[in-house]
Amino acid sequence: MENKGNPNKEDEEIENKKSSSEEENLKLQIKFGGQTIRLNTSNHNTVADLKFLLLSHTNVLPRGQKLIFKGKVLNDSDTLGACDLHNGSKIMLIASQGLHQGEGPLQKNSPAIYQKTQVEEHIQIYSYRRSLVTKTRGERWKATGVIGLSESRLKAIPDAVWEWGSFARVLDLSNNCIHDIPAKIGCLKYIQKLVLNSNGLLDDSISWQGLTEMKGLTYLSLDQNQLTTLPSSLGALTYLEQLHVASNKLANLPSEIGLLTRLEILKVNNNRITVIPPSLGDCSSLIEVDMSSNLLAELPETFGNLKILKALHLNNNGLKSLPSNLFKKCVQLSTLDLHGTIITIDILRQVEGWEDFDRRRCSKLKKQLEFHAGGSAEFDEGADKN
Structure with a gap:
């Protein structure tokens, strides 16, 4: 007589899968600046992934975040599971100065800009x-x-x-x-x-x-x-x-x-x-x-349609890359500010049209030097060298 399976065994497998899924999900508490940020994530994610997730909650760029659990600084490359984190784990976030984005509006305390007698x-x-x-x-x-x-x-x-x-x-x-x-x-x-x-x-x-x-x-x-x-x-x-x-x-x-x-x-x-x-x-x-x-985490590809764009300021954002056609199509772009992003010079060199953009940038810098504006021949508009 054919064995149609053991119902108890099937229930047990379903329960095991459910339990496994629950184990993969992590509910963490991040202590930062006198507040508690509660996040749901997976133990398969890395510490670097967690930092990027915290970006929109704290305005602190990932490279400016230091995560500490049980007195130990967590490494970016480690998975959360490997860090022995579990549901309810409390992590301390320490932020480095000068590595913030989305600083928010400047608040004015009075209608006047300066004080008078x-x-x-x-x-x-x-x-x-x-x-x-x-x-x-x-x-x-x-x-x-x-x-x-x-x-x-x-x-x-x-x-x-x-x-x-x-x-x-x-x-x-x-x-x-x-x-x-x-x-x-x-x-x-x-x-x-x-x-x-x-x-x-x-x-x-x-x-x-x-x-x-x-x-x-x-x-x-x-x-x-x-x-x-x-x-x-x-x-x-x-x-x-x-x-x-x-x-x-x-x-x-x-x-x-x-x-x-x-x-x-x-x-x-x-x-x-x-x-x-x-x-x-x-x-x-x-x-x-x-x-x-x-x-901002990204820019639309349609930025390439801005053919006469000369200056683009993107500092202090969560950008990881630029539109692939930016340098190729924005043929007048000569100023690009990327301070406070995680875009490196190596990433920029892989974007098509980088060489032409760099020539325009250097040409502009040369003119500034002729007028004693000062500067450096190296790319210093925000992208890290590595």
């Missing part, structure tokens, strides 16, 4: 309040086309701006405490440069509908605010040539950024950006891009 403050406030409502000031705005109201302790945009702003080309409201940019701002049809830095602006503080009515806007700066996202309507600012959104809390960029085909300078450094949309490759006028101090 009490007498100076009173004089400035009195002079400003008196002159703000005078016709003379409005006429000066009209004559120059510049409305300069930075460091004026404003909590709202003054009515005088709406009255005289139709003649202005530049509106600078930086370093104040303005928490509302209303839809009414769209009436300033001729504004070309708008500066809203350091106002503590939140996502819902800005009427993007109003901003998109400013059809001639070529320069927009929102540095050092509290923004976590940029809306899709950003793509409507098709005349924009410079966009500055550094030192905020941005987690991503909208795909509609690719509609900004006139954009020449993009600065989104010191944010929390993890992924760059491939559509950025459609911004064919880009000359300079600064994405330093974010949480």
Whole structure:
């Protein structure tokens, strides 16, 4: 009679597999900076893998992490299982100074950039309040086309701006405490440069509908605010040539950024950006891009479409490699900052087009030396030599 198998034995095998799977999974507790980071990983992963996993939680680059378990420093090449780690194991993380990425927004403690004496403050406030409502000031705005109201302790945009702003080309409201940019701002049809830095602006503080009515806007700066996202309507600012959104809390960029085909300078450094949309490759006028101090692990291949890109700042990110066509297609690239990444000079030399890029870089350096700018002939823009 045929033996159809032992049900008890099959149950035992299933239980053994389940038990084996549970043994492979590790729940670890990482002690760092007075906090506990709980991670799930596998005992087959290496210590180096664990460090890269900790990157997004701590902003500390893998080469700046020292992991200690039971008084012993863990080696990168060892598997977690070989380190005698088990569920609930507690590991201490010590970070080296200067090896951080995604440092986050710079916090300002007061609207003013520098401190003044009490007498100076009173004089400035009195002079400003008196002159703000005078016709003379409005006429000066009209004559120059510049409305300069930075460091004026404003909590709202003054009515005088709406009255005289139709003649202005530049509106600078930086370093104040303005928490509302209303839809009414769209009436300033001729504004070309708008500066809203350091106002503590939140996502819902800005009427993007109003901003998109400013059809001639070529320069927009929102540095050092509290923004976590940029809306899709950003793509409507098709005349924009410079966009500055550094030192905020941005987690991503909208795909509609690719509609900004006139954009020449993009600065989104010191944010929390993890992924760059491939559509950025459609911004064919880009000359300079600064994405330093974010949480980037890779760049899209479409970066190769930025044919006239000259400067790319990527320092303090978790990048392991560059787009394979970057050097080959970005034929004007001469500045590449990779400080604080794990990309080495050996990795760069394997990228197609490296020799041409290196010649351009050296040529630029030679010109700087002729103007006594100083420097070295060796590649010193961030990539380790080994």
